[in-house]
Amino acid sequence: MKKLFCIVVSLLAVQIVFAQITVPIPATLEGSIFNLKVQKGTSEIFPGQRTNTIGYNGAQLGPTLILQKGETVTINVDNQLDDTTTVHWHGLHLSPANDGGPHTPIMAGNTWSPSFKVMDQASTYWYHPHLHRKTLNQVVKGASGFIIVRDPAEASLNLPRTYGVDDVPLVFQWKTFDESKQIVEMDEVDNEVLVNGVLKGATLNLPAQVVRLRLLNGSSHRYFNFGFSNNLEFKQIAGDGGLLDAPVAMTKLILAPGERAEVLLDLSKSLGQKLLLQHFGTELPMGYPGGMMMMMMGGTENMMGPLDDTDFDLMQIQVLAPTPNAIGSIPPALITNTPLSSNGAFNRDLTMTARPQMSMTNFFLNESKFEMNTINFKVSKGAAEVWTLTNQTMMAHPFHLHGNSFWVISVNNRKPAANLLGRKDVITVPPINGAVKIVVRYDDFSDSVTPYMYHCHILSHEDNGMMGQFLVAPLLSGTHDNLSKEKLKFYPNPADKMLVFEISEKSLEKAKFQVIDVMGRVVLEQQIQVINGQGNIPVEQLTPGTYTAKMLLLGKLYAGVFIKQ
Ligand SMILES: [Cu+2]
Numbered sequence: 001m002k003k004l005f006c007i008v009v010s011l012l013a014v015q016i017v018f019a020q021i022t023v024p025i026p027a028t029l030e031g032s033i034f035n036l037k038v039q040k041g042t043s044e045i046f047p048g049q050r051t052n053t054i055g056y057n058g059a060q061l062g063p064t065l066i067l068q069k070g071e072t073v074t075i076n077v078d079n080q081l082d083d084t085t086t087v088h089w090h091g092l093h094l095s096p097a098n099d100g101g102p103h104t105p106i107m108a109g110n111t112w113s114p115s116f117k118v119m120d121q122a123s124t125y126w127y128h129p130h131l132h133r134k135t136l137n138q139v140v141k142g143a144s145g146f147i148i149v150r151d152p153a154e155a156s157l158n159l160p161r162t163y164g165v166d167d168v169p170l171v172f173q174w175k176t177f178d179e180s181k182q183i184v185e186m187d188e189v190d191n192e193v194l195v196n197g198v199l200k201g202a203t204l205n206l207p208a209q210v211v212r213l214r215l216l217n218g219s220s221h222r223y224f225n226f227g228f229s230n231n232l233e234f235k236q237i238a239g240d241g242g243l244l245d246a247p248v249a250m251t252k253l254i255l256a257p258g259e260r261a262e263v264l265l266d267l268s269k270s271l272g273q274k275l276l277l278q279h280f281g282t283e284l285p286m287g288y289p290g291g292m293m294m295m296m297m298g299g300t301e302n303m304m305g306p307l308d309d310t311d312f313d314l315m316q317i318q319v320l321a322p323t324p325n326a327i328g329s330i331p332p333a334l335i336t337n338t339p340l341s342s343n344g345a346f347n348r349d350l351t352m353t354a355r356p357q358m359s360m361t362n363f364f365l366n367e368s369k370f371e372m373n374t375i376n377f378k379v380s381k382g383a384a385e386v387w388t389l390t391n392q393t394m395m396a397h398p399f400h401l402h403g404n405s406f407w408v409i410s411v412n413n414r415k416p417a418a419n420l421l422g423r424k425d426v427i428t429v430p431p432i433n434g435a436v437k438i439v440v441r442y443d444d445f446s447d448s449v450t451p452y453m454y455h456c457h458i459l460s461h462e463d464n465g466m467m468g469q470f471l472v473a474p475l476l477s478g479t480h481d482n483l484s485k486e487k488l489k490f491y492p493n494p495a496d497k498m499l500v501f502e503i504s505e506k507s508l509e510k511a512k513f514q515v516i517d518v519m520g521r522v523v524l525e526q527q528i529q530v531i532n533g534q535g536n537i538p539v540e541q542l543t544p545g546t547y548t549a550k551m552l553l554l555g556k557l558y559a560g561v562f563i564k565q
Contacts, residue, residue: 021202023195023315025164026146027057030066032073036087038129038143039080045199049181053142054081060197062127062145064169067118069151074115079106085138087112088130089147090258091240091405091425093119096450096472099403102132102372103450119444121242121423122154124169124214124260132372132467136459137185140175140220142197148214153335154243160212160264160327168204168211171196171218172255172314174290174307187221187460188361189305193279195315203316208271209326212237214262217255220459222290222305223396223428225283226314227252228265229276235330238262241405241423243334248419252280254288256398258457259426261419264330270319277315281308287395287431289458293360294394294431337422339407342439344556345384348377350454352429352466354393362464363393363456369465375451376468382512382552384441391429397461400426401440403452403472409437426457442472488549488560496565499537501549503558506533511553513537518546539564 029035041059042050056062067073077087084107088100097104098114106112125147129138146169150161160166174190175183193200217224228234228251235247240260253261284291292309353364368376379385386409389399405423408416412434420427429436442452448471455467489502508531515524515537523542528535530553537549542564551558 021198023202023204024197025168026061026196027063028066028163029063032071034065034073034075036062036075037078037080038085043197045194046181051181051183054138055142056145060142061171064146064148067147067149069118069120069122069149072115072117074113076111076113077106078111079108082108084108084131086130087127089125089127091125092147093404095445096403096447096452099452101130101402101453105131118149120149122149122151123238123240123242124148124216124262126216126218133463136187136220136463139459140185140187141183144171144218146216157334158327158331160210165323166207166209166211166327169214171216172224174219174222190222191306193314200312200314203318205318205320206267207322207326208267208319209322209328210264210266210268210330212262212264214260215255216260217257219257221257223254223256223284223288224290225252225254225280227278227280229278232275235264236261236419237264237334239419239422240425244419244422245335245337246333247330252283254284256426256428256457258398258400266330267319268328271321273319275317276313277317278311278313280311282311289395340384340439340441342384342386342409344554345386345439348385348387350387350389352391352393352397358394360395363461363466365466365468370467375471377470378473379442379470381442381446381472381474384439387438387440389429389436389438391431391434393431395431396428398426398428398457399454400457401454404440404442406438406440409439411436446472446474486556486558488551488558490560490562494563494565495539497540499539499562501535501537503533505553509553511535511551513549513551516548516550
């Protein structure tokens with residue numbers, strides 16, 4: 001009896017401890033100059049125990065950066081670690097030099113100060129280290145924070161946006177702790193889950209009205225399959241890089257590592273109630289880390305963690321009184337997205353493989369590993385490309401592209417689910433010959449030195465080389481093997497005053513036209529109106545000689561040679 005009493009008391013004590021923990025909301029930073037100090041510290045994640053962590057402006061995680069579209073910001077990152085780091089602004093549309101990838105290291109004691117114009121749509125982004133072979137180490141120890149971009153289109157909608165009240169950022173992270181409650185720098189066998197840096201099971205107070213949760217899977221390896229108790233319906237309004245056309249109703253939402261979603265939850269009839277945000281690992285598709293993994297035939301790698309293929313509570317929601325001016329309903333429509341056209345796009349294939357084929361740790365992109373000094377390919381600025389991502393491995397891989405959003409054309413040859421139809425920067429490529437087609441176009445930044453990255457966002461895979469890099473080359477200059485070329489036909493040729501060209505494309509469009517002399521210099525560059533497949537180039541000013549002409553129209557490169565008399 002005494003023993004039973006002790007158990008009851010200790011269970012109560014555990015309940016009280018959990019009930020007292022509320023989900024912390026990160027502080028915010030706003031304005032045009034942001035100061036981030038990345039530093040080591042300790043955090044009390046387990047009661048009475050100190051865990052060594054890394055954070056920005058604190059011991060763990062970091063402040064939420066609130067950015068306004070169209071404004072120019074400077075972010076000073078002061079590295080107070082005794083190690084090199086970088087900070088990648090995950091999802092933001094930036095020049096390669098500002099992107100914070102592995103080529104922009106911040107040495108210990110140094111400050112990096114990228115300055116850029118915010119060009120992104122209102123959505124939820126994040127920042128985290130991206131030093132090659134150190135990304136896992138620094139992210140799992142706690143280095144990451146939210147970025148919220150606001151813009152006029154989002155501001156004109158009747159949506160919850162009072163930070164920390166009816167608009168709450170929530171980062172969910174699988175982690176591995178050792179017996180002394182220290183974070184282990186590996187992610188194959190995660191044994192705990194944190195929500196905004198505290199153990200799962202903590203409480204979030206929300207008002208009885210429509211609320212917005214900004215969900216980020218900030219894990220290094222595993223997926224989440226979110227849902228609420230009683231199968232409560234919720235609506236996704238934004239994906240990685242912007243609002244969707246309309247809210248998408250759902251009861252479950254899978255997020256890959258690095259992926260974000262904004263969801264609305266109508267709590268207006270739930271005053272005084274408690275509900276649960278839960279993870280449904282048993283319902284993850286086969287081969288998605290966190291769910292059931294493939295059985296390794298004769299394999300020696302045990303990749304299952306203690307919480308894999310299980311369901312558990314992530315967070316309690318306590319519904320309190322509504323706030324004044326509460327949002328009472330969910331708008332039926334949001335914005336109008338215009339996906340990139342894939343007409344005339346160059347096709348590029350990226351294939352994910354494992355060696356040996358059943359390996360769950362050793363992955364390749366196009367049969368190669370990331371090399372700091374190897375540029376894998378060049379992309380022409382302004383030219384659309386369709387990338388076909390094929391996964392020949394036994395597990396799902398979340399593909400992440402730097403510097404720009406992309407649009408998903410198909411997943412396993414089918415139209416993507418409605419919640420994937422907005423701007424994306426992370427997309428899951430399903431296992432066992434899964435295929436995803438995306439369309440990308442880099443319109444704004446070119447750089448002949450600093451590349452953009454593409455990689456798997458499972459951080460042990462990334463650190464182990466499941467990554468590549470590409471340069472964005474200026475439109476038309478140099479030679480590009482990656483554009484389909486069509487011959488420009490000229491007449492008269494030789495020409496004296498006016499050169500007329502003819503192409504097969506009959507649409508009415510403006511094209512970018514360049515004339516290059518025998519020395520490779522661009523001697524004429526202008527926008528040309530192409531009408532019914534024809535256009536005029538004034539060549540009177542050119543000195544007599546032989547010239548190459550190049551034209552980019554609807555993502556397709558045209559080239560030809562003419563003689564000026
Ligand atoms: Cu991977």
